[in-house]
Amino acid sequence: MTKVAVVTGSSSGIGLETSLLLARNQFKTYATMRNLNKSTQLQEIAVKEKIPLKIIPLDVNDEASVNYAFDTILKENETIDVLVNNAGYDVFGSLEELTIDEIKGQFETNFFGVVRTTKAVIPTMRKQGGGVIINVSSIGGKVGLVPFNTPYHASKFALEGFTESLRHELAEFGVRAILIEPGGVKTNFVDNIKTAKNHNPNDSPYAKTMQKIFEAMGPIMADATHPSEVAQVILSAVNSNAPDIRYAVGKDAESILKVRSELSDNELEKWVRESFMEKKGFVRTS
Numbered sequence: 001m002t003k004v005a006v007v008t009g010s011s012s013g014i015g016l017e018t019s020l021l022l023a024r025n026q027f028k029t030y031a032t033m034r035n036l037n038k039s040t041q042l043q044e045i046a047v048k049e050k051i052p053l054k055i056i057p058l059d060v061n062d063e064a065s066v067n068y069a070f071d072t073i074l075k076e077n078e079t080i081d082v083l084v085n086n087a088g089y090d091v092f093g094s095l096e097e098l099t100i101d102e103i104k105g106q107f108e109t110n111f112f113g114v115v116r117t118t119k120a121v122i123p124t125m126r127k128q129g130g131g132v133i134i135n136v137s138s139i140g141g142k143v144g145l146v147p148f149n150t151p152y153h154a155s156k157f158a159l160e161g162f163t164e165s166l167r168h169e170l171a172e173f174g175v176r177a178i179l180i181e182p183g184g185v186k187t188n189f190v191d192n193i194k195t196a197k198n199h200n201p202n203d204s205p206y207a208k209t210m211q212k213i214f215e216a217m218g219p220i221m222a223d224a225t226h227p228s229e230v231a232q233v234i235l236s237a238v239n240s241n242a243p244d245i246r247y248a249v250g251k252d253a254e255s256i257l258k259v260r261s262e263l264s265d266n267e268l269e270k271w272v273r274e275s276f277m278e279k280k281g282f283v284r285t286s
């Protein structure tokens with residue numbers, strides 16, 4: 001029987017590549033996005049390749065939009081076999097200059113967005129006795145790597161704990177939740193970073209250090225992974241009979257996990273800071 005997959009945030013990057021890969025592998029794929037004006041590229045590829053991909057609107061921040069999307073999918077299908085929770089963004093700034101609303105906004109998308117869509121699929125997956133929920137976290141959900149990124153790290157750490165706990169309660173119904181932890185990925189992610197509205201570079205006590213971090217971002221992202229690699233890992237996890245709980249993706253992510261297991265917390269913190277300040281990146285060569 002044809003399997004049905006749903007992907008959030010399919011307008012670009014990891015979501016776009018994952019939607020295409022799932023459809024190319026004969027999953028009937030609902031590529032969802034909050035702004036259908038961004039669907040042209042994906043639509044053209046799907047038509048050209050004649051793959052089973054349908055684009056529908058879904059804003060993970062909006063309960064009504066989530067309900068409408070899943071109602072539509074369930075009217076057209078008896079099952080939902082795969083949910084890829086991918087939609088996310090990054091808000092950048094010192095905690096002092098970030099507003100509570102900006103921090104809540106980060107959680108609204110990166111955490112509560114996942115909660116909403118996951119709640120929408122659980123009844124179907126539970127009743128059908130199986131399903132896979134892929135949560136695109138980050139290596140930043142394991143280690144607080146990036147300075148001035150407290151909301152992002154907190155949202156991804158939350159997603160990690162949420163997923164680990166959820167796995168226990170869904171296991172008896174054959175439903176699996178799996179974490180994907182990419183390092184740097186070449187997508188629109190950096191261009192889409194929101195900066196704290198109250199940050200004034202001419203007046204902020206954090207301006208000098210923030211500028212250094214921004215400058216380090218370029219060299220660190222230069223070696224970033226292609227989003228199609230993340231999509232491949234997601235497809236393998238979906239198709240596996242015995243998937244891992246989490247998959248780190250990219251040389252940097254693997255290196256960070258290795259360093260994390262070998263160093264003390266204090267040594268790890270020093271390594272992270274030096275990696276940024278000296279623009280060395282996160283792939284340890286020695």
Ligand SMILES: NC(=O)c1ccc[n+]([C@@H]2O[C@H](COP(=O)([O-])OP(=O)(O)OC[C@H]3O[C@@H](n4cnc5c(N)ncnc54)[C@H](OP(=O)(O)O)[C@@H]3O)[C@@H](O)[C@H]2O)c1
Binds near residue numbers: 015109139
């Ligand atoms: N790139 C990296 O280095 C990296 C590393 C680790 C983890 N990740 C994670 O990977 C995921 C995908 O990011 P990406 O790298 O592919 O970046 P991206 O190219 O910026 O894509 C992000 C996607 O999320 C969508 N989105 C944002 N808010 C949304 C909302 N409220 N409802 C629905 N969709 C929404 C965006 O839609 P619009 O086009 O409408 O904005 C876009 O489709 C994120 O969860 C991110 O945290 C990325």
